[in-house]
Every structure is written in C-alpha cells, then in structure tokens.
Amino acid sequence: MDKLLTNMNNVFVRFPEIGDVVVKDIETKTPQYIKLSSFVKTELDESVYEIIGAVAWREHDKVLVVYKENTSTQFMNRPWLYLSGYTLDGTDRTGTLSIRVADDNWNANVEKVIPYNATSAEGLVEQLNGFFEDDADCNAQDWYANIEEDGSVRIHCDSTKAGKIFETTAKAGFACTSCAPEIDSDYVIRRKNGNNGGYGSIFSMQRAIEAFTPDLSPETYNPSTDVKPMNVVLPVTLPAYLGESKYQSDHCKALRERYGEGRDGWLKFLESLRPVAPCDYGTMRKRNGKERTDIMAQKMFTSRIVSEPKAMCNAAYYCSNVNSKTIDKGEFWLPTADELSYIFKTIEYGTNPDWNSDPINRCLNKIGNTVSNKAYWWSCCRCSVIGAWIVSGNWGFLGDDSLRSTSRVLPVSLYTVR
C-alpha cells in the first residue's frame, strides 16, 4: 500500500491509523484524516483544510486525537478553599486560619487569628481581604477572598508563593474545605498482575525498560524480601529480577517462575505492570476528560495584584482554550490517565532520539510539537489532596506529582468517523 501511495500526495482515508494527520475542513469543520505516508504539508491547500493534530489511537469509529501543539505549565497555580463556620451577626468575632509560612521554612502551620464584625458575606470578605493585605505572610502569598455565584466564600493564594498551601486548615470560629473540593481524587490503578496499588503502573514501556535495566540500590525497585507476582506494585530492576543484583540477594524467584527466566521474562514481568484499560476500578474509570477539564478550566480569580480574571488551573485552561478557525473552545481537554495509557503505548521518541521512531511523533514533527517519553505529562486525574497523576519521564510509570509542579500538557480530543 505504501508503495502505491508514494505516487500521490495527501491521500484522505476514512478509517485512520495511529500517526495519520488530522485536518478539518474549514467550511464544515468536519475532521478528516490524511495517510501519514502520503502527507506533504506544502501541497495541502490550507485555505480549505486546517491541520489539527495526529491520530493517537483508534477503536472502531472513535479516534483519539492529540493536538499539534503542547506546552509546559502547572496543574494548579491558584489553589482555593471554601470558608465556613463564620457568624454574620454584627458582633465582634474572630476566626483562625492556619497556614504554612516561608519564615518557618514551611515546616509548621502558623495561626492567623482574623477579627471580623459582619452582617453579610460581602462584609466578611472585605474584612478578610483587609487582614490578608496587612498581614505580611498572607500578603506575600497573595491570599485573597471572594464571593462565588452561589454565595459561598472562597479564599485562595498564589501556589508559587505558598510552599505548603495544601496544609491550610481553619479553626476557632472558621472551618474550611480541603483544596479544590470540586476535583475528586483516588489513588488506585489496577495492573495486569491483579494488583490495585498506587503509583508505579507502567505507561511508557520503552522508558521503563531504560530506567530499570541498571542495577539500582533503592529497595523500592530492588526488593529486600521475597515478592509474589500479585504483590508487585512497582517495577523491579533487571538485575534484581534475575537475582544478580549487587545490592540484594535473590528475592524474585516467584516472578521468574511466573514470567520466565532471563531478560525476556523480565520484559513480560514489566508488561504485567501495565494498567488494565479500560477498567472501572479506580482512576482508570475516570474516562470523561472533557468534563473534568471543563470544571477546572472554568475556575477563575482576581486578587490584589491580579486585576484581570486569570485561570486557577493552568493545564486544564490551556487545553480547554485551544481554538481556531475550526476548533471550538472546549473541544480539547487534558487527557485522562486512561487516554494517556493509549497514547504512551506508541511513543518511543525520547528514549529513541529519532523523531521518526514512532508514528505519532513522525506526524507531529511535520506539523507541530513532538511528544517525548522522557518528559512528564499531566493527566486530568487528581490522585490526592496535593497531587495529580502524571506519566513520569524519569521512570515511564504513572506517578504522582504536586499540583504546583510544572509539567507538559498535551490537549486531546475524541472524534467519531462518519
């Protein structure tokens, strides 16, 4: 087929394959697909078609598309909480906000006793902001309060200036929610070996092979006690698997009995740590990336030093705001862990320095930004109060990272073949 296609450029196909180019008809906004091997950008009439991205996966008529561009940003740059417990009766009262501060090297909470006398939420918010401005610690972290549409009092701060924002609590006249309570979290990924553990399920096999081939000393990846196949949560290094590590004696006999001897057995063992997808148990159940992204992308704020509304969840906002002549806002989203598991089955660029080493990057290299398995990639799935799931560019598995961290953001969308 490829030989035939060398005779003609930009062949449109109805059912695309991984790496094929996604374009949209500018007049109708309908997605169409060009066979990657036939794609010649200079010969595409860009007054008729807009280049959108690359096909990352297809299941029958559903096409998972990665956008042609990606960026680096924080998952959550402005964490928020909702304040309650206050009394609006026009008498002198206090409430306590307990926060971490830089002077103490973020080690322990410092209590901020906030006086107020208010008969309305508006009055309370005004006094809160007065306190935040006058208090050196709160001012430095740009703490700010506002009233939401439903009347709730929201307080928030700059995560780049608040080292331990997620430790914030309220007491003695105030109460508060956890950070960003609208975004749920869980810490469960079912693996093919039957384990329902937390971080460590392999998403990028090529990266994991490179990372765990050397003899590493940490017991995390080099067990000091005998392990059974279903109990394994994290990858085990190749020397440890073979019972040849210089750091530990042999504790992997049961693994070799199940998956086989030698490097081939180790590779099969690593495969057993891949996530079960699709799966309804735990994080992989969260397959509506658009809904999760939209919730986060709609969170906006202003503060004393930020007068124009800005996003609070930069990663989601970036994805949700992808738009062009043919792309409407909200059409792309921050990928779910489930979607990342399909995308990173294919990605080999990174561990392999050649852009052409996998079809997705072969395509993206012609139209936009490539995707490296040596970078960290956010999912839209939160894994804890302080973190979200991320494909680790260091280990190749699904790891957790602080919501404050900056990592790569790859917008995705799902089209249906018509």
Add this chain to the structure above:
Amino acid sequence: MKIVNDTSLQSLINSIKGLFLGRSEAQTIISYTSDKIATTEKEVVSLGGEATAPDYASLPLLCGQPMILFGKGTPQQSVVPWNWKQYDPVTGDGYDWNGLPSAIGQQYINESATANGRYIAVLQNDDTLKWINF
C-alpha cells in the same frame, strides 16, 4: 432470446480499460480504494465474528472480561472464575484475577451455592468496586 455479441462486449471492455491506461493516478486511486474496502470488510467480519460466537468466553466483554463470571465459592482472590481471562505472559492478553470486580455491573455466580450465590459489582465512594450479594 437476446443474443449477446461477445465480440462487441469485449470491445467495449477494452475501450473502458483504455480510458484508464496511462492514467497512473486514477489507477492508484482505484487500487487504494479497493484496499480500503478490503480493510473495512475485515473489520466488519471481525465484528460479526465476535457477535456470533456461541460460547460463554466469547460473550460481550466488560473491561476485557466476561460480563458474568463463574466460580466455585464466594468471590475471593483464591477462587479464580473458570471463565476469567488471566494475564498470559506470552500473548499479553488478559489480566490476573484478584477477587475484586473490574467493571461496574459485572456479575459473579458462585456455582457451589444452593442459595444467594449471585453477586454484582457496584461502585463505592472511593472509586473502587465491591461485590454485593443480591
């Protein structure tokens, strides 16, 4: 009876063929279209095969496993349902049973029970699943 003039028909076919001779682009399109039709046919046949398979193991799947699981005992790690597809290190297919459901609505039948042997998978608050006897 209408008599077909074979010579005339062959002449017509040759004329049609002639229209395309030397037009490599058109030929490529025809070849490519034929190839895509074949591919699509394969997909349809594949789908049809799944839908018409007669045994339990080929019933529609939920998260890669049979919708109804059969085991001799209550659902637990040590009782692997006989129709569960365990992880096969050679092919990479399946995933190991751990006693817990993997899909909402998955069912489990305890073949050893004379009563109350039917279970269904339901979602819990922490996004995990559990079996409830019903």
